[in-house]
Amino acid sequence: LTAPHRQLDVDVDRYVAGTLDAAETEAFERHLIACAECQQAVRLGAATRSELAGLPAAAPKPLPSARRIGWQLGVLAAAAAAVLIVGLRLSDARALRRLGAVSTLPPYGGVAVRAPAGSDSVFDDAMRQYRLGRLEDARRLLLEARRLGTDSIPASFFVGVIELVRRDADAAIRELATVLRGGDSPYAAEAHYYTAKAWLLRGGADSARAHLGVAGATKAAIARDARALADSVAEVGR
Amino acid sequence: VESRGPQWDLFANGVRIIAARALGDGAAAEDIAQEAVARALAKIGRDGPDSIQDIPAFVYGVARNLIADAHRSRYRTVPLDAVEEPAESRPDALAAAVSLEERERVREALLQLSAADRYILQLSFFDGLQPDEIAKRTKEPAANVRQRKSRALERLRRAFFRGAEARIDEVSR
Numbered sequence: 001l002t003a004p005h006r007q008l009d010v011d012v013d014r015y016v017a018g019t020l021d022a023a024e025t026e027a028f029e030r031h032l033i034a035c036a037e038c039q040q041a042v043r044l045g046a047a048t049r050s051e052l053a054g055l056p057a058a059a060p061k062p063l064p065s066a067r068r069i070g071w072q073l074g075v076l077a078a079a080a081a082a083v084l085i086v087g088l089r090l091s092d093a094r095a096l097r098r099l100g101a102v103s104t105l106p107p108y109g110g111v112a113v114r115a116p117a118g119s120d121s122v123f124d125d126a127m128r129q130y131r132l133g134r135l136e137d138a139r140r141l142l143l144e145a146r147r148l149g150t151d152s153i154p155a156s157f158f159v160g161v162i163e164l165v166r167r168d169a170d171a172a173i174r175e176l177a178t179v180l181r182g183g184d185s186p187y188a189a190e191a192h193y194y195t196a197k198a199w200l201l202r203g204g205a206d207s208a209r210a211h212l213g214v215a216g217a218t219k220a221a222i223a224r225d226a227r228a229l230a231d232s233v234a235e236v237g238r
Numbered sequence: 239v240e241s242r243g244p245q246w247d248l249f250a251n252g253v254r255i256i257a258a259r260a261l262g263d264g265a266a267a268e269d270i271a272q273e274a275v276a277r278a279l280a281k282i283g284r285d286g287p288d289s290i291q292d293i294p295a296f297v298y299g300v301a302r303n304l305i306a307d308a309h310r311s312r313y314r315t316v317p318l319d320a321v322e323e324p325a326e327s328r329p330d331a332l333a334a335a336v337s338l339e340e341r342e343r344v345r346e347a348l349l350q351l352s353a354a355d356r357y358i359l360q361l362s363f364f365d366g367l368q369p370d371e372i373a374k375r376t377k378e379p380a381a382n383v384r385q386r387k388s389r390a391l392e393r394l395r396r397a398f399f400r401g402a403e404a405r406i407d408e409v410s411r
Contacts, residue, residue, distance in 0.1 A: 019366030
């Protein structure tokens with residue numbers, strides 16, 4: 001009934017890395033749906049990829065510098081320089097990802113939110129879990145509170161931050177975009193700051209700089225952090 | 239659905255991974271997994287056991303439609319020019335298929351690996367490179383890379399499944 005077991009390692013790695021094309025992805029997923037071994041391998045690969053992104057870059061062996069190689073090996077030196085340029089780009093991406101990491105959660109001050117009866121207690125429960133660092137529970141309850149009608153701006157802000165901690169940059173950008181579309185809310189400056197962090201996780205320095213510029217120009221407490229982070233982003237690749 | 243049997247759990251797990259990767263949302267992926275399996279079971283209950291020739295393919299087709307619906311409903315309420323659109327292939331979204339606890343166990347195991355072994359995993363899971371391609375970059379025999387990668391993954395696998403084994407032990411005690 002199921003598709004034949006494909007070249008397990010190759011497909012799993014490339015599925016996790018996102019380098020399969022559309023047809024290869026579909027073929028792999030048709031197999032994956034009924035293959036426990038591939039399901040486990042994909043989940044392990046996903047966890048590995050996710051956690052590697054937050055660890056210090058694993059340095060490859062140092063490459064010889066062009067100066068040491070000498071002028072008589074000009075062709076080899078040029079090749080090594082090309083490799084170094086690629087290496088720099090890779091390390092830039094890692095440096096940006098490090099700047100995108102969130103080490104401390106933004107505090108929640110217990111500000112009342114607009115909510116219909118019933119959903120306010122769900123929001124309160126969510127924020128209790130958030131303060132305790134139980135982020136999976138907090139996220140689930142925030143989504144539930146929002147579904148029940150709680151003001152989407154604070155709910156989306158904290159879901160966005162949690163997505164960022166989970167290193168799901170796309171989901172964080174999506175959630176924080178809801179806050180930004182709300183205009184001039186108490187969460188706007190911080191939403192720009194954390195959106196910048198999410199873009200850094202994705203290696204998007206230009207988008208990050210744009211959001212940091214907005215956050216840095218406000219009078220919010222986060223403005224100083226935003227300007228400092230913008231300076232650090234500017235340092236990458238210099 | 240509770241007593242649907244291990245084969246249906248397998249399909250649900252597969253859909254959960256596929257939907258998590260497409261949507262980056264573990265809760266939505268769970269809903270889609272349950273719904274895809276429920277629809278297949280409902281069809282079999284209604285039209286008989288032979289009504290679906292290839293059950294995994296049927297479940298996969300339903301899952302793809304549900305994922306497309308979820309995409310459409312998301313973007314229906316969001317002005318397209320207001321959001322910087324994520325790329326269609328979003329490997330980072332796959333993390334939604336893994337619990338925070340599992341990721342923490344893997345992180346601990348990763349910290350025990352050498353930087354060189356982590357670099358091999360990085361090239362595998364970020365660039366999709368195979369051992370012979372990695373060997374060209376690290377300038378060592380492909381067999382070495384293959385062996386180091388296999389050992390590193392085995393250590394991660396043991397850490398990853400450690401929690402599941404502990405829970406099984408608790409239940410059987």
